Every structure is written in structure tokens, then in C-alpha cells.
Amino acid sequence: MALVRGRRERYAANYWPGFVDMLSTLLLVVTFLMALFMLTNYIITQAASGKDTMLSRLNRQLSELTELLALEKSKKQSVEDSLAALQATLLDKDKENTRLTGLLGDAGGKTQGAEDRATSLTTQLSEQKQITNEALAKVEMLNQQLAALRLQLAALQEALEASEAKDKESQAKIADLGQRLNVALAKKVQELARYRSDFFGKLKDALGGRADFQIAGDRFIFPSDVLFDSGSDVLRPEAHDQIAKLASALTELEGKIPPDIAWVMRVDGHTDINPIATPQFPSNWELSSARAISVVRYLMSQGVKPERLVAAGFGEFQPLDPATSPEAMRKNRRIELKLTDR
Numbered sequence: 124m125a126l127v128r129g130r131r132e133r134y135a136a137n138y139w140p141g142f143v144d145m146l147s148t149l150l151l152v153v154t155f156l157m158a159l160f161m162l163t164n165y166i167i168t169q170a171a172s173g174k175d176t177m178l179s180r181l182n183r184q185l186s187e188l189t190e191l192l193a194l195e196k197s198k199k200q201s202v203e204d205s206l207a208a209l210q211a212t213l214l215d216k217d218k219e220n221t222r223l224t225g226l227l228g229d230a231g232g233k234t235q236g237a238e239d240r241a242t243s244l245t246t247q248l249s250e251q252k253q254i255t256n257e258a259l260a261k262v263e264m265l266n267q268q269l270a271a272l273r274l275q276l277a278a279l280q281e282a283l284e285a286s287e288a289k290d291k292e293s294q295a296k297i298a299d300l301g302q303r304l305n306v307a308l309a310k311k312v313q314e315l316a317r318y319r320s321d322f323f324g325k326l327k328d329a330l331g332g333r334a335d336f337q338i339a340g341d342r343f344i345f346p347s348d349v350l351f352d353s354g355s356d357v358l359r360p361e362a363h364d365q366i367a368k369l370a371s372a373l374t375e376l377e378g379k380i381p382p383d384i385a386w387v388m389r390v391d392g393h394t395d396i397n398p399i400a401t402p403q404f405p406s407n408w409e410l411s412s413a414r415a416i417s418v419v420r421y422l423m424s425q426g427v428k429p430e431r432l433v434a435a436g437f438g439e440f441q442p443l444d445p446a447t448s449p450e451a452m453r454k455n456r457r458i459e460l461k462l463t464d465r
Contacts, residue, residue, distance in 0.1 A: 316341070318380050319462040326372045339443075341463070347393075347414065347456040354399055356413035358421060366418060369460070370425030376462075377431060385465040388422075389433040390415045393459065395452035396439045412436025418458055 323338050337344045350362040358366065373388060380386060392411030404410040415434040423429055444451035 314381070314384060318376060318384075318386075321379075322372060322376045322462060325375070326369060341461060343460040345458040345460070346453070347458060348453060350418070350458060351414055354401070354404070354410070356404075356410065356417050358417055363421070366421045367425055370422045370427050373422065373427050373431070374425075377428070386462060387431055387433050387465045388427075389435060389461045389463055390418045390422075391459040391461065392418075392434075392436045393441055393455060393457050394439050395455045396442070396447065397452065407438040408436055410436075411438050414458060 319341060323343050326343060327336065327338065336346075345365070349365070350358055352359065392413070392415035394407040394411050399407055399410055404413065412434065413436070415436055419432045419434045422432060439455070442451075442455040443457070444454050
């Protein structure tokens with residue numbers, strides 16, 4: 124029993140180292156396997172990364188090849204088009220060569236005629252050259268004339284500019300003179316208006332303040348019925364005294380108005396709308412004019428200067444009253460005196 128126990132104890136003590144060796148070996152195997160796994164994983168990862176890089180590069184190359192292929196296709200199409208055009212041109216040339224060959228064959232028997240034609244063409248060419256030389260000489264002469272005309276035009280332009288400047292100065296002077304003349308005329312008109320007012324006042328006083336003699340604005344009005352019979356241009360005897368007073372007033376006025384005022388006494392004849400048609404007076408125009416002239420002539424006989432008198436006839440076309448009543452027509456038959464500038 125003791126021997127057996129001792130053997131068992133001896134044999135039991137030997138199990139542990141073996142177990143440890145086994146565990147160490149197992150651990151080394153596991154470590155080796157893990158290392159081998161990691162190494163394999165690393166190699167696989169690198170291989171995959173390299174494949175991605177290679178794939179990207181291949182894609183780029185594929186894109187470049189695609190673009191090159193498209194460019195080559197375009198060049199090929201252009202070359203094909205050019206080739207087609209060249210072929211068409213070559214075909215045309217062949218046809219032209221055939222036509223020229225035919226013409227050359229036909230012309231073989233017409234050499235003498237061609238030489239004659241060449242001689243004629245040479246003569247015509249010489250004539251054309253002569254005409255051209257003459258034309259060139261004319262063109263040169265025209266150029267010289269054009270240059271001379273340009274010089275004349277420049278001189279005329281300069282003269283025109285000087286004339287325009289002088290014209291502007293003259294226009295300014297004319298405008299100033301016109302303004303001064305207008306002022307002077309306005310002054311003369313005002314003076315004449317003052318003399319007119321004095322004249323009409325004295326004339327009305329001389330005529331005794333008769334109600335049928337009226338002053339209307341710048342006109343002194345005589346009724347025709349007072350001066351003339353109906354349809355007549357002869358002054359009534361009783362009207363002579365009235366016209367003589369008018370002549371006296373005019374003579375006195377002529378001595379008062381300054382010589383630098385150009386004035387006239389205008390005598391206007393007017394009729395009513397009743398027409399007249401006689402051998403002496405075919406219309407109211409003639410009657411109104413004749414009555415105005417009769418008054419002017421009598422004034423001249425009383426010493427009034429002719430250059431201070433004007434006679435005018437207005438017929439029935441300037442009525443004072445447009446009505447057709449007897450009173451209106453009597454008012455429209457009149458002689459008007461107007462002191463105005465000449």
C-alpha cells in the first residue's frame with residue numbers, strides 16, 4: 124500500500140509540467156494564428172485599397188480613352204467629308220479634262236482661225252491700252268481740277284464764315300435799329316393820336332356840335348344824307364360850308380403837326396346794302412369811292428395839300444349796324460374821316 128501510494132504520488136507530480144507545456148504550446152498556436160489572421164487581414168486590406176486606386180485610375184484612363192475615341196471619330200468624319208469633296212472635285216476635273224480634250228481635238232483643225240483671232244485680240248488689246256492711257260490722263264486732269272475746286276471751296280467756306288459773322292453783327296445792328304425805330308414810331312403814333320384828338324375837338328366845335336356828326340374812336344363820321352342826294356356823288360350846296368370848315372381845320376392842323384410825322388387824312392366812303400346798278404355806278408363800290416373822291420377834291424379846292432389826302436371806297440361791306448331797318452341803313456350810309464400815319 125505504501126509502495127503503491129508512493130508510486131501514485133510520483134506519477135501525480137509529473138502531470139503538471141506536461142499540462143503547462145500543453146497550455147504553452149496551445150497559447151503559442153493561438154498567438155500564431157492571431158498573428159497570421161492579422162497579417163492576412165492587413166494583406167487583404169492593402170490589396171483592396173490598391174484595387175480601389177487601380178479602379179479609379181482605370182476609370183480615368185477609360186474616360187480619357189472615350190474622349191480620344193470621340194475626337195478620333197470627329198476627325199474621321201472630317202476626313203471622310205474632305206475625301207468625299209476631293210472625290211467630287213476629282214470627278215469634276217475628270218469631266219473638265221474630257222471636255223478640254225474634246226475641244227482640243229476640235230481645235231486641231233482650226234489653228235489658222237485661232238491665230239487670226241489672236242491677232243485680232245492683240246490689236247483690240249492695243250487699242251484698249253491706248254484708250255486706258257487716255258482715260259488715265261483724263262482722270263489725272265480731273266484730279267487736278269478737283270484739287271483746285273477743293274481749294275476754291277475752302278476759300279469760299281472761309282469767306283462764308285466771315286460773311287456769316289458779319290451778317291450776325293448786321294442782324295444785331297438791324298435788331299437794335301428796329302427796336303429804336305419801333306420806339307420812335309410808337310412815339311410818333313402817340314403824338315399823332317394827340318393831334319387827332321385836338322383836331323376832332325376843333326372840328327366838332329366848328330361844325331356847331333351837330334348830333335348827326337359823330338366821333339367813333341379814331342374816326343369822324345359824316346352822314347351821307349347830309350352831304351349827297353341818294354345815288355349821287357355830287358356834294359349838296361349846303362354841304363360845301365361843312366366841308367370848308369373841315370378844310371380850315373385841316374389847314375390849321377397841318378401847321379401844328381411836326382414835319383417828321385408822316386400823316387394823311389383818309390376819306391372813306393360807305394353805302395348801305397341796297398344795290399345800285401347804273402351806267403355811272405355799276406355797284407356800291409363805285410358809288411362809295413366816287414363820294415370819297417368828291418370830298419377829297421373839294422378839300423383840295425379849299426387849300427388842303429393833295430399829299431395829305433387819301434380816298435377809299437368800302438361799299439356796303441363795313442356796316443356800323445348789321446340790321447336792315449331804315450335807321451340802320453341810314454347810319455351805314457356815311458363818310459368817315461381818319462387821321463392816320465402814311
